[in-house]
Amino acid sequence: MWLWLWLVLHICLTRADPPDxxxxxxxxDANQQLAVIYDQAVLAQLLHxxxxxxxxxxxxxxxxxDNKLVKYVRTLSTRKAKFRRLGLGDDLQRRQLSKLPLLGYEALPDRDLRRVYELASNMSDNYRNVKLCAYKQPDNCxxxxxxxxQSIVxxxxxxxxxxxxxxEWRRRTGLATRYQFVAFMDLYKKTAKLNGYPRAEDYWFRSLELGAQEAMTLLDxxxxxxxxxxxxFHAHVRGSLRKMHGLGLVxxxxxxPQHLAEVFIGNAFRRVQPEWYVDLPAPQFGLSNITQELHRRGLTTTQRVFWNVAEFFRGVGLPLLESSLWEYAQPVSTDDxxxxxHKAWRYYALPRTNFTYCPLNDEERFFNMFEAQSDLHFYRAASAQPTLLREEPFPNxxxxxxxxxxxxxxxxxxLHKMGLLRDGQWKxxxxxxxxxYIQGLRVVFLLPVFYVLDRYRVEVLSGHIKGDDNEAYWRFTEHFTGSAAPxxxxxxxxxxPAKLLMEVDDQYASQFLSIVLQFQLFNHFCTKTGQFERGNPKMPLDLCDLSDQRSIGKDLQRALSLGSSVHYRKVLQELVGEPEISVDGLLAYFQPLNDWLxxxxxxxxxxxxxK
Structure with missing residues (x-):
């Protein structure tokens, strides 16, 4: 008798809820209407x-x-709230319901709404358009x-x-927008509450589907x-700066000193000569010049690069792109x-993707082609999902x-297979x-900066510090980035505001996690294909070559096809066999450099x- 009752109760509790x-x-209807509006937005952005x-x-x-989307989202709000309150539907329906767009700032009263857009626009324009006077040339502003x-310094x-x-940059972009920044953060707190988030810091991390405490624990x-x-790495760079500028300054x-370190680290993003770095590990070997080798190999047109990269993706088990995609691809301006x-464009109601390309042919655009074609494969893999679930599991x-x-x-x-590395010393x-060393300057020093910019704003939103607590900002900066003001x-x-390279309300956490995740993916697939063995110096991660490893494509497509239908942790479990983003892959990749340092x-x- 008791066993029978237990079985009935167990079935009732574990039975999936039926669709409503x-x-x-x-x-x-929401998926169809949003698909049409999203396509109109994509076409407008493409024209732009x-x-x-x-x-x-x-x-x-x-x-x-944008206005059309806001108006439509307003019409959804009441019915969305009703369905959520009643708890109707199966898991897939509830997931779609949770992915309906929020009103965001549009939930604010009209006066506050005008003010928040005005503040955001003013700060953005100030950052992008401010003009500085040249050094010792006060008439040349x-x-x-x-x-x-950037080029001068x-x-x-x-x-x-x-x-x-x-x-001068901080005076013109930081101090000049101080009160605007504080006012904006206050309105952001108000926006959070009107969108159903009592704690503004939780609203900040909403795109990760994590509360602030959980998100900050992950970042920490x-x-x-x-x-x-x-x-x-910091100790070594500081030693190089000391050689260049003396013990008095370093x-x-x-x-x-942040102003000197920014120049040193910033040059890793430019094609500077190897001798610029006073302590490059092996100056006699120099640095590879991919741009020069692309031209030597005859990869002098974007079309040739496009199809060579497409062949790489075919080699890892992803579908070969159709010729019509390139035939209809359009170039963008090279003025800036x-x-x-290069960029892939996806549509929601229209069964197609578009491609725009930069006609420049250099190292940056070569590697960017892999990123753009990767987006194409993601868009196509996720296209079977309803509109509401086609987005990324988290931004970036x-x-x-x-x-x-x-x-x-x-x-x-x-690169050796492609003929872009010729000498026999590349291994x-x-x-x-x-x-x-150059890759590390671009990655290892960037992560703490991203962390500080989000940490500061989260502390403001949680009420732990004031919106314009500059001393708190520098405490975070010194502790986490090891840099100080002159x-x-x-x-x-x-x-x-002088360090916010994006809009004032754009979070850096997703970019931070994205950087770490790329190495986690590389670590996983190199281990799976037997090309990396932790602790074995003969099989280091940085020498792993995944080209022609066809098993990768199947795993990737299966995970990417999930879109945002499940939490990112479930996507990661499917993709790399673990549910959370880990720094282990990054550390394994840079292990030879760490040993040398x-x-x-x-x-x-x-x-x-x-100290």
Whole structure:
């Protein structure tokens, strides 16, 4: 008797909830309507991409489609709340319901709404359009940060000039927007509550589907794992800066000067000569010049690069792209190198994808082609999902997959197959260390900066610090990035907006996680294909070559086809066999560099850490 009752109770408790017909009708209509509006938005953005940032017709089209989306989302809000309150539907229906767009700022009263958009626009315009006066030329106030000021400081050996631009940029973009930043963060808190988030810091991480405490615990865990490598690398860079600028400017046991470190690290993103780095691991081996080799190999047109990269994806078991995709591809303007990139475009109601390309042919655009084609494969894999579930599991997830493929393409083994590395020394440790050193400058020093920018704003949103607590910002900066201002900064100044490369409300956590995830993916697939063995110096991760490993495609397509139908942890479990983002892959990739840094720092008596 008791056994029978237990079985009945067990069946009742474990039986899946049935789909609800009313909710099904509501979701079907929402998916269809949103698909049409999203397609209109994609077409408007495509027009903007092709015609340039100042085309009024394209800008007007974007505004019209944005307004159309807001109006439609407003019509959904009441019924969405009703279905959620009643708890109707099966798991898939409830998942779609949770993915309906929020009103966001549009939930604010009209006066606050106008104010929040005005503040965001003013801060964005100030960052992008502010002009600085040239050093010792007060009548020449025409310099933009990118590219003019950036080019000047990265090529300058005049320390007074570098320091001048550091202070001037922060005065014009940080202090000038201080009160706007504080007002914006207050309105952000109000927005969070109106969207159903009593704690504004939870609203900040809503796209990760994690509460603030859980998200920060994850970020802290990754930072803790990164710390030993970061400290060794920091000590070595500080030693190089000391050689370049002297003990007076770069003292022992202290954070390095941020204005000098920004130039040193920033040059890793430019094609500088190897001799610029005073302590490159093996200067006699130099650095590979992929741009030069592309031209030598005859890969001088974007079309040739496109099909060579498409063949790489076919080799890892993903479908070969159809010829019509390139036939209808359109070039973008080359007027601004920083805006000239390859890009995939996906539609929701229309059964197609588009491709735009940058006609420039250099190293950056070569690896960018892997990222753009990766997006194409993601869009197509997720296209079977309803509109509401076709997005990434979290923002920049697709970017992580694309960066994983560009990381795989940067493998010396693959580049050698392509004829882009010719000498026989590319497998040797000295040449590898040079490459890892430059890659490390781009990755290892970037993560703490991203962490600080989100940590600061989360502390503001949670009420732990004031919105313009500049001293708190520098405490975070010194502790996590090991850098300090040229002279002590106080609450009389305000420097946070000067470092926000994106919009004021864009979170860096998803970019932070995306960078870490690309190495986790590389670690997983290199281990699975038997090309990496932890602890075996004869099978290091940085020499893994995934080209022609056809088993990869099946695993990737299965995971990517999930879209956002499940939490990102379930996607990761399917993709890499573990449910959380881990820094282990990044550490394994840079292990040879870490070993070298430890030996060099000890040999040269370089101080590790700071007081």
């Amino acid at each position: 017909p009313g909710l099904e009708t509501f979701l079907k 991409e092709l015609r340039g940032p100042n085309d009024l017709v394209a800008l007007l089209d974007i505004e019209v489609t 025409t310099l933009r940060l990118i590219p003019e000021v 990265q090529g300058s050996r005049d320390l007074d000039e570098i320091e001048y631009y550091w202070f 865990h990754i930072m803790h794992g990164l710390r030993p490598l970061f400290l060794q 003292p022992r046991d202290r954070p390095f 190198d920083d805006r000239c990139w 997830f697709s970017d992580a997959v694309g960066k994983f493929f560009s990381l795989a393409a940067s493998s010396p083994g693959y 040797g440790l000295p040449a590898r260390l040079n490459r890892l 002279s002590k900064r106080s609450n009389q100044q305000f420097d946070v 430890e030996k060099e720092n000890e040999k040269n008596n370089l101080d590790v850490g700071w």
